[in-house]
Amino acid sequence: MLGFFLGRLAQAALVMLVMSVLVFLGVYAIGNPIDVLIDPAASPGQRLALIQQYGLDLPLWQQYLRFLGSVLQGDFGNSFVFRIPVLSLILSRLPATLELATTAMLIATLLGVPLGIWAGYRPQARSSKAIMAVSVIGFSVPTFWVGLLLILFFAVEFRWLPSGGRGPTGALGLSIWSAEGWTFLLLPALNLSLFKFGLLIRLVRAGTEEVMGSEHVRFARAQGLPERQVVGLHVLKNIGIPIITVFGLEFGSTLAFAVVTETVFNWPGMGKLIIESITALDRPVMVAYLILVVLLFVLINLLVELTYGFLDPRVRVKGAP
């Protein structure tokens, strides 16, 4: 187990190193930050001093090493636009995004799992067909478009909920402590949950259909267990592990998709920050965001693989490529 763990850890570190090179090169190619940084009226002398201060006159590989060295110390530099350390800038936006993504995942799970089980339990029923149609719509329709429709109906037409922004924040920088906070959170969370909702319905239905046809469900029924117990205990238990896996893996992509929802609803999270930095050519913020997101993904994948290795010894043996 320790060898497996160390092997995976080394692989994750290698991936991070490769990604840091790619991100650095990619962002480097975007444009000359000097034009953003320096007042056009600055004298050539001031210009040169700034170029030297940021190390932009060094060869590319030296710039990378310098960058890698500071990143390993947790220093991503200062934002060109906000003039504050990038790491604290991104971390200050983190609670908003985490709150949004978590609420969205919870909505998707609480609605998607029961509906998926029903659709898998009664695959031929009319209601099941309707559920499946909803799931197709859920991941066919672009997220930003659904967001606009939600705003049109609930904010413009009925005026029930605000059209964007975030409510007052309390402890931990979260806005879930007040009812007003929830009125702001509800629409974006619903919007973000839709894709995962459609995905979960399909996944759970497929799992349920498979388990329903298996031996142990037939035996459970033959024992005379009530249907509620058959579904609630045996089916749920057997589809539980894949659902948890997907939940873990999809959480990362929900964070990435929050980019769209945050822009639509003017939600002050990390996603909105990255879009703003791309438009403003704020290089340090882009680099830091991308590296942090990749790190998050690598960690989640690592965690899921380790859990597998823990649960299923076979994975450990064939784990090494």
Place this chain on the structure above:
Amino acid sequence: MNATALREGWAEYRRSPVAVLALLVVVAVVALALLAPWIAPQDPYNQAGLDLFDARLPPGETGSGGYVHWLGTDNAGRDLLSAILYGLRLSLTISVTAGLVALVVGAAIGLAAAYYGGWFGALAMRVVDLQLSLPAILLALVMVAMLGQGVPQLMLALIAAQYAYFARTAFGAASAERRKDYIEAALSTPLSGGRVLLRHLLPNTLPPLIVVVTVQIATAISLEATLSFLGLGLPITRPSLGLLIANGFQFMLSGRYWISVYPGIALMLTVLAINLVGDQLRQVLNPRRRR
């Protein structure tokens, strides 16, 4: 694939009325996009032909051009029906081209990895898996940020974000076929390896790839619209559907819903119809269903 198989496949496909309807919608959308320059009342790319007096006309009003704007006009005085038709044309061109190129690139990588195996196959699939673990929107976002705005850049971003799906599918299907006797038999004849790959391995991995290509084209349309909506896609002088929607968003809050809503409906119908067709194709082409 011969005529009998096609007929049988169609018989199977026809069983779902929803899927047939979706196929009709797809055909209609493609036809409208192809014919856009001839059937659109106005050329939305011709800036000189736009009249600001016609801006934000509600649906059904007659503008200074003397014809009825059935879907209204946008804030620059563009006839929305024309803009939607041209937008569809642009969105479809970008996503179909990107989808097909991604298919060729991805299938080549996947097939080669399955056929040759070894360190090359392992490395190629490792990269593909790594990429698949990252969401496509993120990759496309980074690519567009790096490459800048424009049609070729957008296509490149979509290809880079999507080829991995084809590579993974082709690799899976080809690895399963590779072990079968007919491939071994073909390899024992003096046929060249390339010929076995193209004439024997490739045709048998096509069904799953066809399903993936439909789904990926729908995803590409959606992604392109999303990127344009975020302001990272195409310039406003050549509006795609996503940009039309983004553009109308600011007027939505003041009740001028049509600028955003009609392009949105066109986008939604297109993506939904393609996905439904893909869904049914998956059922028809599923090897477990074949008798």
